[in-house]
Amino acid sequence: MSVQNGITQRPKNFFRNILIFLSVAGPGIITANVDNDAGGITTYSVAGAHFGYATLWIFIPMVVALTVIQEMCSRMGVVTGKGLADLFRERFGVKVTFYAMIVLVLSNLGNTMAEFSGVAASGEIFGIPRVVSVPLAAIFVWWLVVKGTYQSVEKVFLGACLFYVSYIISGFMVRPPWGEIASSVIVPRFELGSSYLFMLIGVIGTTIAPWMQFYQQSAVVEKGISVRDYRYARLDVIIGSIVVHVVAFFIVVVCAVTLFKNGVRIETAKDAALALKPLAGNYCAYLFAFGLLNASLFAASILPLATAYSVCEGLGWETGVDKRLKDAPQFYFLYTALIVLGAGVVMIPHVNLVFVMLVSQFANGVLLPFVLVFMLILINDKNLMGEHRNSLFFNSVSWITVIAVSAFTVLLVFFYCIR
Amino acid sequence: MFVNFSRVLSYGIFDREGRFVGGLWDVSVKFKEILPQADELIVSRGFLHREFAGIPWEQIERVDDNIYLKIDKGALSFAREPKVYEFLLRRDILDQQVVDTYNNKVIRVNDIHLLKVNQDIMVAHVDIGLRGLFRRLGWERFIDLVVRLFAPRARYLKREDLISWKYIQPVSINPVSKTLKVNLPQKQFSHIPPADLSEILLDLDVNQRIAFFKTLDVRTKADIFENLDFEHQKTLLKELDKKEAAQILSEMSPDEATDLLENLSTSAAQNLLALMESTMARKLSTLLGYSSDSAGGIMTTDFVSLSEKTTVEEAIEFIKTRTADLDYVYYIYIVDEKNRLKGITTIRRLLLANNPKEEIITTAYPRPVYVYLHDSTKQIAYLFDKYKFSALPVVDENKVIHGVITIDDVLSRVILLAWRKRPKK
Numbered sequence: 001m002s003v004q005n006g007i008t009q010r011p012k013n014f015f016r017n018i019l020i021f022l023s024v025a026g027p028g029i030i031t032a033n034v035d036n037d038a039g040g041i042t043t044y045s046v047a048g049a050h051f052g053y054a055t056l057w058i059f060i061p062m063v064v065a066l067t068v069i070q071e072m073c074s075r076m077g078v079v080t081g082k083g084l085a086d087l088f089r090e091r092f093g094v095k096v097t098f099y100a101m102i103v104l105v106l107s108n109l110g111n112t113m114a115e116f117s118g119v120a121a122s123g124e125i126f127g128i129p130r131v132v133s134v135p136l137a138a139i140f141v142w143w144l145v146v147k148g149t150y151q152s153v154e155k156v157f158l159g160a161c162l163f164y165v166s167y168i169i170s171g172f173m174v175r176p177p178w179g180e181i182a183s184s185v186i187v188p189r190f191e192l193g194s195s196y197l198f199m200l201i202g203v204i205g206t207t208i209a210p211w212m213q214f215y216q217q218s219a220v221v222e223k224g225i226s227v228r229d230y231r232y233a234r235l236d237v238i239i240g241s242i243v244v245h246v247v248a249f250f251i252v253v254v255c256a257v258t259l260f261k262n263g264v265r266i267e268t269a270k271d272a273a274l275a276l277k278p279l280a281g282n283y284c285a286y287l288f289a290f291g292l293l294n295a296s297l298f299a300a301s302i303l304p305l306a307t308a309y310s311v312c313e314g315l316g317w318e319t320g321v322d323k324r325l326k327d328a329p330q331f332y333f334l335y336t337a338l339i340v341l342g343a344g345v346v347m348i349p350h351v352n353l354v355f356v357m358l359v360s361q362f363a364n365g366v367l368l369p370f371v372l373v374f375m376l377i378l379i380n381d382k383n384l385m386g387e388h389r390n391s392l393f394f395n396s397v398s399w400i401t402v403i404a405v406s407a408f409t410v411l412l413v414f415f416y417c418i419r
Numbered sequence: 420m421f422v423n424f425s426r427v428l429s430y431g432i433f434d435r436e437g438r439f440v441g442g443l444w445d446v447s448v449k450f451k452e453i454l455p456q457a458d459e460l461i462v463s464r465g466f467l468h469r470e471f472a473g474i475p476w477e478q479i480e481r482v483d484d485n486i487y488l489k490i491d492k493g494a495l496s497f498a499r500e501p502k503v504y505e506f507l508l509r510r511d512i513l514d515q516q517v518v519d520t521y522n523n524k525v526i527r528v529n530d531i532h533l534l535k536v537n538q539d540i541m542v543a544h545v546d547i548g549l550r551g552l553f554r555r556l557g558w559e560r561f562i563d564l565v566v567r568l569f570a571p572r573a574r575y576l577k578r579e580d581l582i583s584w585k586y587i588q589p590v591s592i593n594p595v596s597k598t599l600k601v602n603l604p605q606k607q608f609s610h611i612p613p614a615d616l617s618e619i620l621l622d623l624d625v626n627q628r629i630a631f632f633k634t635l636d637v638r639t640k641a642d643i644f645e646n647l648d649f650e651h652q653k654t655l656l657k658e659l660d661k662k663e664a665a666q667i668l669s670e671m672s673p674d675e676a677t678d679l680l681e682n683l684s685t686s687a688a689q690n691l692l693a694l695m696e697s698t699m700a701r702k703l704s705t706l707l708g709y710s711s712d713s714a715g716g717i718m719t720t721d722f723v724s725l726s727e728k729t730t731v732e733e734a735i736e737f738i739k740t741r742t743a744d745l746d747y748v749y750y751i752y753i754v755d756e757k758n759r760l761k762g763i764t765t766i767r768r769l770l771l772a773n774n775p776k777e778e779i780i781t782t783a784y785p786r787p788v789y790v791y792l793h794d795s796t797k798q799i800a801y802l803f804d805k806y807k808f809s810a811l812p813v814v815d816e817n818k819v820i821h822g823v824i825t826i827d828d829v830l831s832r833v834i835l836l837a838w839r840k841r842p843k844k
Binding site (some may be wrong): 067079080082086089090093094095100224226228315318 | 497514515516526527528529555557558608623624625626628650651654657694
């Protein structure tokens with residue numbers, strides 16, 4: 001090849017690579033971002049308000065852990081062309097799959113309720129009563145998936161990811177002391193006391209949840225990404241887990257700079273937004289509330305979708321956003337039922353979601369170690385993955401991650417129970 | 420007598436002396452008769468350090484609620500890994516996806532319905548129903564009871580979602596050769612319309628899709644290709660070797676093949692064209708030269724044209740013997756020695772002709788309707804509506820005929836324009 005040829009080809013390949021990346025991107029970025037849902041924002045707000053910058057250092061190891069786990073799902077989806085629930089069923093039989101799916105439904109139902117209460121809370125900040133905001137949100141997310149195709153749904157979801165910028169903007173609005181923050185990110189800092197430990201575990205527990213593995217793998221399969229384009233899908237995962245933690249970082253920073261400095265105690269994300277008004281100004285508070293609304297809506301759509309995907313895959317029913325109602329009745333039934341139940345319970349006046357959240361957290365904590373260990377068994381299966389199975393190095397990294405994440409999740413459940 | 424495989428899997432295995440040997444792990448079957456017959460069973464013992472041993476069916480004394488062997492426990496040699504079997508019921512069928520060639524779809528197997536004749540066991544049906552699922556979970560009796568309590572006449576209690584084995588095509592893949600483990604006779608697929616076959620294909624995972632596709636003959640492959648959208652065509656093309664891809668392309672109707680080539684990169688399209696037989700390649704590269712929204716772009720070059728000197732008799736004979744590979748033969752285009760369009764006739768008009776010896780031009784429509792190479796899709800659609808033809812010839816300025824547009828080609832374009840959406844294939 002001549003030199004001239006080499007020069008002219010570089011930019012062409014560069015644009016081609018970007019084009020391929022854009023066509024492959026989606027599942028990783030979307031899955032990671034849904035992580036900053038109503039529950040996540042609450043956890044991060046409380047972490048910032050009560051402990052200042054003391055939890056910031058956890059985000060760097062979290063990026064690694066999330067990437068390692070989600071990358072394996074993405075790889076399995078690309079190589080096998082099957083969802084995680086499919087693989088569970090084929091490898092571990094119907095019993096394991098069925099009970100795993102029941103636990104998944106329980107955990108996601110609880111989470112869906114939390115998302116709709118997030119919608120209600122953020123609506124109330126803007127003066128919209130929940131009897132209006134919740135049904136509207138439910139109808140919107142239902143309509144989006146039932147009437148849409150995979151491409152259109154994914155575009156809306158990617159659009160929703162962009163709105164997380166509102167947290168970054170509000171982060172800059174409060175003028176944080178960057179030097180102090182930078183040192184807190186790099187230098188791990190432990191504080192004694194069970195409440196700090198509980199907070200730390202809470203942050204880890206909300207970041208890695210079982211539905212994410214199921215959803216991401218199904219989305220990769222439905223998107224039909226080929227092995228050749230796999231490196232782009234990996235980039236998608238990495239970008240996703242970095243972005244989600246950048247947003248989380250800014251949420252902690254906003255609350256640390258304003259609420260922590262002034263000693264304001266909060267319980268929910270709504271408290272945080274309201275408390276921001278006098279301290280950081282109306283705009284900052286509204287941006288914060290808008291972020292919460294967007295996140296809740298986004299997750300309220302994805303969680304039921306992920307559940308419906310996994311259950312139908314595992315039990316051998318037709319799945320897919322691209323299928324029509326008639327072709328995949330169980331899929332749409334489950335999706336609808338989760339939304340109706342999730343939104344319905346939030347509509348009950350003076351409802352207390354603590355018990356539901358407890359069950360949901362518990363289900364999460366029980367399921368996650370199993371899912372992760374099964375994933376590691378699957379990804380090391382020579383017949384299934386061929387040359388794409390884990391290398392020795394990657395295996396040790398992922399086993400450490402899996403054991404650590406599982407231990408923290410079990411600890412979280414334990415803490416929840418003794419509280 | 421019928422028995423469910425899930426139940427058989429719970430049987431214990433006992434030797435000649437009635438001593439417990441182990442549990443049933445899996446059953447290997449051979450495909451000799453219409454129904455696959457069990458020819459060896461794998462017994463497993465131990466839990467953490469599981470060991471396996473194969474037992475040929477001849478060494479089995481009887482099968483009732485357990486399995487009793489003719490031989491002594493000591494005669495079995497256990498190993499850490501079972502030996503390599505071609506086809507196992509649990510590994511390759513139970514909980515796996517299979518193609519149901521009766522309902523033309525991909526299904527997941529909840530249980531296997533076995534037929535027991537004397538001591539032989541054969542695969543009769545696969546169970547895909549909800550009840551089979553509950554049976555596997557051990558809830559069948561409980562759920563039956565509940566349903567009976569509330570709705571004693573429910574369909575759930577009577578219906579068995581069984582599908583006969585003869586309609587089942589397993590899709591498990593040999594990990595080494597990447598081909599389907601069992602290739603049932605091709606006849607199974609011949610009755611399935613290509614549109615359904617391509618939908619089945621899309622329901623399989625990528626690896627199965629390719630393995631399954633490779634078992635089909637070139638004609639069927641081409642038919643399936645015509646039914647897939649471009650994205651799926653492209654992924655399949657990547658997996659096929661170039662020569663095979665060129666073969667499939669040659670089998671496709673020229674207009675569909677052109678659509679596919681148009682979407683590929685120029686170099687990829689040129690590579691494929693170079694591998695095709697020259698007449699087809701020439702046809703396609705001509706078609707590629709036209710804008711995809713013009714008559715030239717959507718026309719096919721497969722049509723029947725006959726010289727104006729041909730007699731009715733000869734024309735009918737020609738259609739009978741020489742047009743087997745054409746999709747569309749209803750219209751016959753009458754041309755002069757320079758291929759200029761002189762008239763259009765139809766099979767019906769030929770059959771109704773008074774004198775089989777007369778020239779076909781006498782049966783032609785009074786005035787031929789045609790479109791020009793560069794006419795737009797919209798103009799053509801209007802012509803179709805106006806003249807109620809189901810195909811129109813495409814000519815150049817000298818009235819030389821280049822191709823034919825059938826109404827379905829225009830329809831898919833019009834749908835695209837009207838709803839901004841490709842029709843769901």
